[in-house]
Amino acid sequence: MSRILVTGSSGRLGRSVIAVLADAGHELVEVDVAVAEEEVRRHTQRIAADLTDAAVASDVIAGARADAVIHLAAIAVPFSAPEQHILRTNATLAYNVMQAAVDAGVRKVVTASSPTVFGYGAPAGWVPERLPLDEDVQPRPWNAYALSKLIAERTMQMFAAQKGDAVRLAAFRPCYVIAPEEWQGVPTQQGHTVFERLHDPALAAPALFNYVDARDVGRFLDTLLASLDDIPNAQTFIVGAADALARRPLAELMPEYWAQTGRLAEGLTGRAPAFSIEKACRLLGWEPQHDWRSELGEQTDQARSVR
Secondary structure, three states, rough: OEEEEEEEOOOHHHHHHHHHHHHHOEEEEEEEEEOOOOOOOOOOEOOOOOOHHHHHHHHHHHOOHHHEEEOOOOOOOOOOOOHHHHHHHHHHHHHHHHHHHHHHOOOEEEEEEHHHHHHOOOOOOOOOOOOOOOOOOOOOOOOHHHHHHHHHHHHHHHHHHHHHHHHHHEEEEEEEEOOHHHHOOOOOOOOOOOHHHHHHHHHHHHOOOOEEEEEHHHHHHHHHHHHHOOOOOOOEEOOOOOOOOOOOHHHHHHHHEEEEEEOOHHHOOOOOOOEOOOHHHHHHOOOOOOOOOHHHHHHHHHHHOOO
16 A cells, blocks of 8 residues: 555546545545545545645645655646646646655656647647557647646656656556546536537547546556556556547548548547557556446447437
């Protein structure tokens, strides 16, 4: 059992990560600007703090005496605030948390990034190097949110260059997060239900039909922390489902919404997603356990699709 500090613990992803890590037996320190009021789990401490203040971040993380830090806190939705504010807030949070963790002697530090660093949806046009996208594809962020996440990755690499293997660091790019309650019809981050995103491919197309169950992200993080000493330092991982959030193969769908991807998408047959999780599976032995068919039920999904 480890003592793990999680920033952004009250967010859509944070709540599931906390639940998974708690069930795995870890002692947790939850940190957010506003802590949730529900019953506190055993072996869990909650702290309300604004980590954009470097002194606050330093005090909180030093006082937690954690074995590991998982940094999730951020303005999580592109264009939900002025661009300068998103960039300043997210970049500052990433730097402050990682600097404070390193200064406090935390041995393991993981920061959340985003697949948006690839630059899909760019107004000037976007054609990927290849499909599926993997961690070696060159990032091309086109908005403040995506840039802030790439800065978080570079900040992680900076501290690895400073400290070497004295601190083990990693970054991860979670696909479109679906919380457990959203399988039951609660609106997703973009305001649509999962059924609506499946019924109308245009809703999922802007994100290249990617998704991941929040509980699988929690399991990924648990596995990653256990493996950090055994893999090369400062790695970045894509974390997604093993399939696409679509009823038709992406080899058919991608050219409909991204005209210049026709030849590149030819290999995305069957249920193959546009984002590769091969690296996480190979290096960590992690595999997602949840997909939309099992969560919604094949028969239920088919019945609703014909209404």
